[in-house]
Amino acid sequence: MVNNLADILVLSTLAGLATGLGGLIVVIKRPGKKVLGFLMGLAAGIMITLSFLKLMSEAINISSLFLAASGFVIGSLLMFSLDFVLPHKYFSVDEKVR
Amino acid sequence: MGISLHNFPEGIAVASGYSYLPRLGLVIAIAMAVHNIPEGIAIALPVHMGGASRFAAFRLALVSGLVEPLGALVATLFLENFRDLVPFGLAFAGGVMVFVTLDELIPVAHEHGHEHFTSLGVIMGCIVTFMLLGIL
Numbered sequence: 001m002v003n004n005l006a007d008i009l010v011l012s013t014l015a016g017l018a019t020g021l022g023g024l025i026v027v028i029k030r031p032g033k034k035v036l037g038f039l040m041g042l043a044a045g046i047m048i049t050l051s052f053l054k055l056m057s058e059a060i061n062i063s064s065l066f067l068a069a070s071g072f073v074i075g076s077l078l079m080f081s082l083d084f085v086l087p088h089k090y091f092s093v094d095e096k097v098r
Numbered sequence: 099m100g101i102s103l104h105n106f107p108e109g110i111a112v113a114s115g116y117s118y119l120p121r122l123g124l125v126i127a128i129a130m131a132v133h134n135i136p137e138g139i140a141i142a143l144p145v146h147m148g149g150a151s152r153f154a155a156f157r158l159a160l161v162s163g164l165v166e167p168l169g170a171l172v173a174t175l176f177l178e179n180f181r182d183l184v185p186f187g188l189a190f191a192g193g194v195m196v197f198v199t200l201d202e203l204i205p206v207a208h209e210h211g212h213e214h215f216t217s218l219g220v221i222m223g224c225i226v227t228f229m230l231l232g233i234l
Contacts, residue, residue, distance in 0.1 A: 012170035042226070044220050058185070
């Protein structure tokens with residue numbers, strides 16, 4: 001179990017650090033708005049394809065359509081309700097550094 | 099706060115995947131890493147455009163990324179006690195991420211103008227993921 005936890009933490013930290021790498025690219029060379037629009041689309045495309053193709057398909061395979069659908073719907077509803085609890089905009093120019 | 103929250107479910111996805119099958123966790127983590135590079139740019143660039151210093155912009159992206167292991171830690175400790183909920187965790191993370199993408203990422207990308215570039219990016223992102231999953 002401890003081994004699992006360590007592996008999971010290393011993997012997720014490395015994946016998370018890639019976000020910092022993206023930030024570093026901005027520091028080195030600031031991309032223009034067209035590139036930014038393209039990159040945001042790229043991030044969106046990866047996320048949606050991965051979610052359905054891997055996360056949802058595996059979830060359905062190892063359990064049932066019902067459990068997978070419940071997880072999906074509860075996840076989206078939670079984020080939706082978060083929109084009301086804390087009004088915000090991710091990725092926006094308005095987002096202040098905190 | 100808003101931005102940081104968004105990497106939390108990515109950690110849940112990695113942890114759920116790994117708990118079911120280590121290889122699945124690895125595949126998800128690699129795809130997340132590829133996704134996180136443009137995401138880091140999307141987080142840092144608007145902040146920098148808004149007048150914050152380069153360092154502040156970089157720091158925001160870095161802190162946002164480090165929320166990912168936090169989500170993974172919480173999910174691992176939870177799934178350790180509720181093994182049956184591993185597929186639920188996968189689907190839950192999927193639901194959160196698809197919602198955030200459609201509700202925030204794409205609309206905000208359109209605010210910058212150049213919608214066609216965003217659309218091209220979406221298609222490219224799909225292709226990248228197909229290739230990635232093909233290789234792994």
